[in-house]
Amino acid sequence: MLRIENLTMQFGGVVACSGLTAEVKPGQIVGLIGPNGAGKTTVFNVITGVYKPTAGRITFSPREGEQYQLVGLSPDHIAKLGICRTFQNIRLFSELSVLDNVFIGSHLRLRSSVFSSVLRLPRYTAEEKEHYEKSLYLLEKIGLQDFRDEKANSLPYGMQRRLEMARALATNPKLLLLDEPAAGMNPQETLELTEFIQEIKEEFELTVFLIEHHMEVVMEISEKIYVLDHGVLIAEGSPSEVQSNDKVIEAYLGVG
């Protein structure tokens, strides 16, 4: 699904990520962990085209037999190929309604022209109806159907996180990148979130790549985990392998 090879990202003299090689296989949930400032979000930003890496290749194959080089593509192009993300610091369209936030997620799949949208030609209205139905379904899925006309920024924090996920799902992604989905959630919410991620993964046939700080979440749902520290990959493997890795313990607890 996604193959990252020798990825290096430098900002001036700062090396945010150096020589990272990782792979996400179709249908997997893969975790990316590491202490603060380890360069995890940078990896996401490079995958989604926000940054152009200093060196390295990223290959994305949404379907069998299709392969795309992501380096050099713009974020919107990458989203159209089927990679969508959420943000660590929530980035909703805050003044717009909850429903519109999700609806806008479908915009990239719209085939009608702007003129058929203004004239409300049947072709466009049919597409719009389909997008709205999908948005409403997604809102129901995340339990926000009763808040659909509220402004996005009026929602409590946990709901905003879920709304971001619904918006990302509306783009019809093959690969979903979640940047700290459990940040700021209490244990109960965290538990619900893990179940939710597994559920949407099954239902929408997703592959999930997630950054997480809460070890319980990652350990619980990931099939494979990559551990970054200071931009360098220090460990990879199944949750239990990673948990017992000396370097990982050192990076997290500062033993040394």
Added chain:
Amino acid sequence: MRDKQRTDLAALLALVCAVVALFLANKYLDDYKIRIINLSGIYVTLGLSMNLINGFTGLFSLGHAGFMAVGAYTVALLTMPISMKEMNFFFQPIVPWLANVEVGFLPALLAAGLISAFLGVLIGAPVLRLRDDYLAIATLGFAEIIRVVFTNTQSLTNGALGLKGIPNYTNIWWSWGVAFITVWFVTSLIRGSYGKAFMAIREDEVAAQAMGINLFKHKVMSFAFASFFAGVAGGLLASLLGTIDPNMFRITLTFNILLIVVLGGLSRITGTVISAVVVTVMMEALRFLDESINLGFIEIKGVPGMRMVVFSIILILVVIVRKAGLMTRLKGRESSYAEN
């Protein structure tokens, strides 16, 4: 469902009332008042067109006077009778390919809009990569360049002498007809998927792009529509006034439109319409401030431009006290969706 029907019915009722009011006004009011009504209609179009860029798409553009100039000159040169052109261009003859052209008002208006939109795309391609104040400066520069170019292209625009004797096609039906079309167009655009994508760009460019919205394409689109309507409005203005010259299209003209947009509220369609009418009428009604006022015991000397001070003060107050504009309802419903 009922909600949507009710909105449509209300819109239809408002339209009928407006048409009846315009009809009565056209019949019973004098020329001066009708001219103000015409100007109001033109300013409605201009306000909405600017609101599309500055309000809905969140791009701070100040190029409206430039697009209006393009539209005004297009309509003037296309509708002016051939003999009139000869009279106007006594200093230097008009370019041959324009000398024998005379078309109807509708095709001229369309041409004005299309040329202006084309120019919008041309200008938009480089400057829309800029943000906020940089974009404002670049578009402001563009408008000034248009003005200077028009002052110096003697055989095309008659330069600083301007054009006189432009046929007065603009009447209440033209100016308000275009205004209604603009209201319909902007409303329909904003309710649809593309309009929501514009607003998404305004809210958060990074997130919009991550959701697959091509920022450049959508910004240019919004810019082109806005310049189209600015061009058409410029054409209506030229035909209403009968006389134009490059100096009409200074930054103050853009400022007047910005005033309408800010007072009515950014991203507010109804607000812009009402504010356009109120501001245009007030501009005339407050003319007494420019003249000397005799209060019986004391006479205040007239200061030309005094009425603009009043508007500036109102604008400052609005920006400080009610940023969202005077016409804003507390809870916006423009974005709410009613199932069909």
